Amino acid sequence: MSETPRLLRALAGETLDRPPIWFMRQAGRSLPEYRELRTRAKDFMAFCFNPEMAAEATLQPMRRFPMDGAIVFADILLLPQALGQEVWFEAGEGPRLGALPQIEALRDAVEGSTAKLSSIGETLRRVRAELEPDRALIGFAGAPWTVATYMIEGRGSQREMARTYAYENPEKLDSLLDVLVDSTARYLVMQAKAGAQALKLFESWAENLAEDVFERIVIGPHIRIIEQVRAAGVNVPFIGFPRGCGALVENYAARVPVQGVALDTQASFAMGKRIQSGGKTIQGALDNLLLRTGGPALDRRVDALIEAWNGGPYIFNLGHGVMPDTPIEHIVRVVERVTGKPAKAFGAA
Numbered sequence: 001m002s003e004t005p006r007l008l009r010a011l012a013g014e015t016l017d018r019p020p021i022w023f024m025r026q027a028g029r030s031l032p033e034y035r036e037l038r039t040r041a042k043d044f045m046a047f048c049f050n051p052e053m054a055a056e057a058t059l060q061p062m063r064r065f066p067m068d069g070a071i072v073f074a075d076i077l078l079l080p081q082a083l084g085q086e087v088w089f090e091a092g093e094g095p096r097l098g099a100l101p102q103i104e105a106l107r108d109a110v111e112g113s114t115a116k117l118s119s120i121g122e123t124l125r126r127v128r129a130e131l132e133p134d135r136a137l138i139g140f141a142g143a144p145w146t147v148a149t150y151m152i153e154g155r156g157s158q159r160e161m162a163r164t165y166a167y168e169n170p171e172k173l174d175s176l177l178d179v180l181v182d183s184t185a186r187y188l189v190m191q192a193k194a195g196a197q198a199l200k201l202f203e204s205w206a207e208n209l210a211e212d213v214f215e216r217i218v219i220g221p222h223i224r225i226i227e228q229v230r231a232a233g234v235n236v237p238f239i240g241f242p243r244g245c246g247a248l249v250e251n252y253a254a255r256v257p258v259q260g261v262a263l264d265t266q267a268s269f270a271m272g273k274r275i276q277s278g279g280k281t282i283q284g285a286l287d288n289l290l291l292r293t294g295g296p297a298l299d300r301r302v303d304a305l306i307e308a309w310n311g312g313p314y315i316f317n318l319g320h321g322v323m324p325d326t327p328i329e330h331i332v333r334v335v336e337r338v339t340g341k342p343a344k345a346f347g348a349a
């Protein structure tokens with residue numbers, strides 16, 4: 001039996017008897033033990049910056065479900081905070097950010113930003129110490145364009161203001177993306193040194209970009225981050241998630257030196273297979289709304305994804321994160337179906 005976690009074997013390009021599985025947002029409001037833990041933190045940012053609580057939140061789904069990967073509990077918006085832009089979460093609404101600082105101020109903050117995120121390193125060390133050796137620990141960061149959309153708009157949105165900014169101020173946007181490339185690379189190096197065995201770049205808002213713009217603001221920054229992380233001597237595999245970019249994900253897979261490409265719900269079986277043939281592992285792409293809905297259609301889709309994609313290197317996951325009101329029984333059903341191992345619906349933690 002191999003000691004290497006199944007998730008890392010898949011990212012190394014192995015085709016496995018069954019795919020490794022983990023879910024985006026597997027920790028969070030779908031779990032009652034998370035909701036209980038969350039009440040003990042002053043606010044969401046304080047929760048993320050508390051290694052004891054964040055490690056506990058990371059491990060909660062690992063106790064319930066036989067997931068092959070744990071993703072560190074944190075948020076993509078911790079980085080703008082570390083760069084000096086105010087970030088807070090409005091209860092029931094979502095993230096809010098203060099005014100975008102001057103680019104020079106952001107640039108000056110890059111060097112000190114990783115130290116401000118050191119508690120996430122502590123969370124990773126705590127989780128790695130408790131997690132079984134055959135389960136992989138995943139670190140992550142928001143990708144530059146996605147983080148920039150929040151920094152520019154000050155909140156979650158349809159991102160029309162950010163896209164307009166990209167056209168009106170191309171040089172300013174490039175400078176902002178450069179700051180984010182440099183600070184994200186440092187942050188990810190720190191995470192790998194603290195125990196992250198794979199690193200994921202969340203480009204959650206890669207939709208509606210023309211091919212040339214996608215090349216400049218998504219593909220380019222992702223390549224530069226990975227080059228900087230490699231230059232720092234870190235060799236852990238990368239998963240890139242350019243969510244919503246449609247057929248451009250094939251350009252992404254061909255150009256960006258990631259080991260894994262996370263696909264969203266609309267990815268076709270044929271496209272996934274072409275990306276595998278190009279030498280990359282794929283991850284995805286069960287609809288999070290189908291997971292919430294459950295029933296025979298869910299079982300059929302799980303089987304179809306495995307049938308289509310497990311002939312090559314494949315990691316079972318969703319096309320986007322678990323919805324907070326997803327019945328736990330549905331998660332149990334999918335995880336048991338994929339792994340053949342029992343999970344706990346009730347009374348866990």
Ligand code: CP3
Pocket residue numbers: 023024025026027028029038044071072073074075076077093094095140156202204321
């Ligand atoms: O289990 C995991 O996936 C790890 C933890 C994780 C969180 N956020 C915790 C979280 C991860 C990987 C993220 C990434 C993240 N954060 C993304 C990219 C992934 C994606 O879903 O597209 C984005 C866009 C954010 C920004 C963000 N954080 C928003 C827009 C929101 C509010 C929306 C909402 O669902 O309320 C958050 C808050 C957030 N991040 C929560 C959690 C568990 C919910 C807040 C709470 O518990 O009070």
